[in-house]
Amino acid sequence: MDKPTTDSRIKRVDHFFAFPGARNDRWRYLNAACADWARSGEGAALSASLLDDIEAYEGFFAYPGRSLLATLRQRIEAGQSGAAAALAQRISESILTRSYKSDPADWQSAEAAAETPPDLNTPTLARAGGHRPYFEVLVVAPGAATRGENITQQMRRLRRTEDAFIYEAVPVGSFEEAICAVILNPAISAVTIYEGFAHESAAELPVLRDFLASARLDAASIAGADLPLSLADAIKRIRPELDLYLLSDRHVERIAGDARASGLRRVLYSVEELLELHLCILEGVDDRFRTPFFDNLKKYAMRPISTFHALPIARGKSVFKSDWIRDMGEFYGLNIFLAESSATTGGLDSLLEPTGNIKEAQDMAARAFGADHVFFVTNGTSTSNKMVHQALVAPGDIVLLDRNCHKSHHYGLVLAGGQPLYIDAFPMTEYSMYGAVPLASIKKALLDLKADGRLDRAKMVDLTNCTFDGHIYNTRRVMEECLAIKPDLIFLWDEAWFGFARWSPFLRPRTAMGAAEAIAAWMEDPASVEAHEAQAKELGKNPSAAKLMETRLIPDPRQIRLRVYQTNSTHKSMSALRQGSMLLVRDVDFASVEAQFHEAVFTHASTSPNQQLIASLDIARRQMELEGYGLVANAIEIALDIRKEVNAHPVISKYFRILGADQMIPAEYRQTGFTDFLTPGTDWEDQVRSMHEDEFCLDPTRMTLVCGTAGYDGTQFKKLMADDYDIQFNKTSRNSVLLQSNINNTRSDVANLIRVLLEISRKIEADLARGGENGRAAFAARVKSLMTDVPDLPNFSEFHEAFRWDAGKKTPEGDMRSAFYSAYYAEGCEYVPLDSPEVDKRLKSGPAMISANFVIPYPPGFPIMVPGQVITKETIDFMRKLDVKEIHGFERAKGLKLIRPDHAKDHIRK
Incomplete structure (x- = not known):
């Protein structure tokens, strides 16, 4: 087993971005060390050292808590190897299986359990009617390091059997520790901030201080600022889904009226009854937990309804009473039929013109994804894209379009009558794929239109972010520079594969909605006007196209009409059923196009949408708001693990490799010099800097596995893996396949993949050994044909x-x-x-x-x-x-x- 992550190694990208998994590994390592100590009589020093590593970060998690950690420390220092091994094993297994969320016994040592009433000091998670979801609340308060147990006990005493959820407190005493906790602990769903805490942690957190400095959250950057409000702002930037509560003994009315307090859910007077805070916390989580359409659909399914409409399958009678298709009912279960109807009355709502629970569900999705409006679409993102084109593009309008985008964009322009101005992405000829469209190409197209006197015809810039192969645009820079040339351009970002990115603080700024939010905030800052005017003065009255091309343009915030549309294939990266899609809108002029937008919905949306698809979109939003941060972190961890295991394996790496960022993105578009996530010497700061500054970045969850070096073309290898090994891939190229990690994957999936790749690699070696010189020559020729003799990729030529x-x-x-x-x-x-x-x-x-x-x-x-x-x-x-x-x-x-x-x-x- 690898040695667990410590302060000196957490700077590595694969460790920093995969902390939850690394935490599990550290506990397993301590468990193994204590077990070896108990068997051999040697290892006390190693166990104590490993516990030191663990304790540096365990204060950011509710479980196992200070009491259990102190007990484990006492046993190790007292030389009680057997007792230490037993407790380390119980804690390790509880963290791995997450049983502490439902088993009160996990929270106490045997001695404490015998002395303390369990209903007072342990979580009571079971209730009549089922299991209560568990979450954690970060409590930022002065002296929390010493008052931690008291804070925890106070919050436990507030529990009632009527509560829908149960939570544990995570007390910290400083700004730095609070930031560290929300980054490292995905179980935190709410934050309670008391006044009087310090900025710096008493513990050594050098890596975190580097992060705070780079994000302008260090002590020097916020000196003189209101620390509680600065902390609330910082947390919202990292995890916007969290509920924030500020408790103050000052004039809470004035604080609540401060514009900087807009991110707070409630401001409470700290000397008042804590029950109010407890109820607020539960209400906040319940607000995200509610799924208006799904909740209503479950109630509808329980009603005794007689149907006289055109949907025989509703209620399931035609299925369960049949001698011939009863197996369909047995396979799917009764509820799917009880929850079907062709009616949009009787408690249900219409997807075409929602006014009830579908409308409410869409509004909740808008809040979750940072949009002004969200439309649920049950025909896939192909339909979402066509809706946008039809609603916003009129015949003769010019749309700047990536020629390599999904076919729905091309067909959408055929239907709308828009004229595509195709702009080509950079080629990756060796792998028979294209990357993304350089900003220089987009700017040149706009400036050429301006030179022709036709810039007024340019209506929209339409790009795919991220691309099928993982290329992520610098969305903010693209929009800002385009708006500097034409301030009323509309942007359509097809983020079919990238919807999950909202829940990663590192990827969110590169999403359409994340960039739009940043631009909107920049427009409100008086410094934005100063920056634009300074550049305008430097450029002069009539700057040449060449000068504009070489300048990073700053738009005039007074002229910008911020109009951003984002389409998400929710089913591709979240827990939605196939064809479930969302259309996100952040458009200051939406009121002027809303009527035609609804016409586009009427044109393309089915009048008989599947109720289960709508419900799954509602549920996907709920899940991502409550646990998306941790799920996305796990997906990134899985991807980095696959990259490391494939490329470092002594046998597999002879025939297969996963391409790094330096092989997927030309150096000219990686201005920071970033090479790859796992390049020796590369740390998380390099990755964060790349995400902020480089023209293109690579989505870590999308991995191009080269199989041509193993003698397989992409289609052949995809079929082999599916038919012979039950491992499924999606996209292929001439000599590669695309692997995509998502919120569904586990480390067991990684282990299976590595096992299969090793089996195939060994088979190749065995075949080469049996084939002799002729066999090796034939294999080399096959590899050459796939990796070297590749056809040039054709760019768009011209319209006749x-x-x-x-x-x-x-x-x-x-x-x-x-x-x-x-x-x-x-x-x-x-x-x-x-x-x-x-x-x-x-x-x-x-x-x-x-x-x-x-x-x-x-x-x-x-x-x-x-x-x-x-x-x-x-x-x-x-x-x-x-x-x-x-x-x-x-x-x-x-x-x-x-x-x-x-x-x-x-x-x-x-």
Whole structure:
């Protein structure tokens, strides 16, 4: 077992971002050391040293608590190896299994349990009707280090059998310790702040002080500020979901009216009855625990309802009374049928025009995700994207669009009539994938539109964040620099894979809503106007495009119309059923487009939405608000563990590797010089700095596993793992597969993956040994074909002139909608076989080949042809080298579907 993390090693990224798991490891290590001591008679010093390491951070957790730790310390110092081993084992197992949340005996030593009434000093978690959810409350108070047990006992005495939840106190005595606790302890759901605490901790916390300094939360940065309100602000920045309570013996009325107190749930007079605080804490957690639609649906399912509407499956009678489909009912259970209805009355609500519990659930989701409005969508994020396009884009509007984004964006523009101005992402040719779109490309497109006098036509910037392969934009910088050029641009960020990031303080600033919140706060700061005016003076009245390109532009906060939309595939990263999606809105002008937005909902949303999907979105929000922080931390821990185990394994690493940030992101976009999470010498400060400053970062939970070096193409390896080993992946490229850790994964999953990769690696070695020189040569040739002989990735070429009837001279936008519908007329289309000489002839001497539809190979999964696009040699070469079976929009027997050139000319005349 690895030695547990200590202060000197916690600076490593994999330790800092994975503290909960590391804590479990430290306790297991102490348990093993004490057990060895009890068996051999040697090891007292090691056990004491390991307990020292543990005690440095255990004060930030309610369990095992000061009393049990003191008992364990006494046993070790007294040389009671057997008793120490027994207690260490019980604590370790309780932390690992989390049994302390439901078993009062876990909180006491045997001696204490015999002397103390259990209903007074131990948590009573069971109640009539079921189990009470458990959470922890951070109490920041002066002298908490010495008064900790007294504070804990006071809060325990407030418990009542009527309480819906049960909690334990975590007392700390300083600003630094409070920040450390909310970072390290995911079980904390509320914070109670008393006045009079210190800023610095009495304990040595060098790593935390580095963090506080980098976040401008150190003593020097907040000198003279109101410390309790500064702490509340800092906690809200780290974990905005937490309920904060300030207890003061000053003029609480004035504090409550202070603008800086806006993040507090309540301000209480500290000398008053603590029961009020207790009830506030429970009410705050209950406010997040409530799921208005799901709660109502459960009540609906219990009612004796007779249905005379068009949904025979409702109530389940047609299923359970059938001799032929009863197994369906047995498989799914009765409740799923009792909770179905096609009615939107009788206590239910309408997803199309919600006014009741669905509306309330959506409002709660808006609060949780930092949005002004949230819409639940049951047709997946493909539909969410189309809704945004239809609501906000009118025919002829120009949309700056990543050519490699999800097909729903392209189809959305076809339906809306918007003209895509495609901007290309940086290529990763070696792995047959694209990254993300450089900011320079976006700025150039906007400045070219300005030079053409067409900037007013630019309506939206539409980008994917994070990309399928994990590239995360510097969303704030992108929006700020674009708004400096056109202050009323709308931004659509497709965060289908990134919804979970809201619950990580390190990833949240790079989400659309996180960046929008930061920009909004910056706009309110008078310094923002000063910064803009200083730059405007430096640039002069008419700065050249070249000068603007090389400048990090600062927008005019007085001119900005902050309009940000974010779509989340909730089912992709949270506990929602498949096709569950959320559409998040933070738009100062939403009132002016709300009517057309609802029209878009009516157009695309089903009039018969699945009730279970809606309920699962409600539940996913509840879970993330109450435990999302810890779940996301675990997902990051899992991912870092996989990266480390694969790349460091002496056998596996010969044939497989997970690409680091330096291999996924070119150096020019990593301005801080950050290389990878696990590069020797890299610590968490490097990662945090990269997240703040670099143009692109890599989502640690998305891992590109190269399998071409093992002789497998991506599709082949994905099938092997699914068919033979029951391990499922999602996306593939020519020579890689994408692994994604999420809130569902466990360390057992990691162990299984490593076992299987080792088995495959050993099989490769055995086959090479049996095959001799010829076998090794064949293997090397296979690897070369997958890793070296890769086709160049084709960029977007251009729209044919027939579909650029009102386009500018400098920009490549086109009327894709007209091209798309031109292909509906058979007489205007032709087919040319991909491998025919006709293709090469027309590439060389014309006439141009014009794509009639979208052509999307899987992998890589982006459209290499769109309607109206002129097909080039690069695209044909790429298609001919593809060895994938699934190509949407292409029938190999017929060939390329093209718009006839003469038909296109007719379009020009029309």
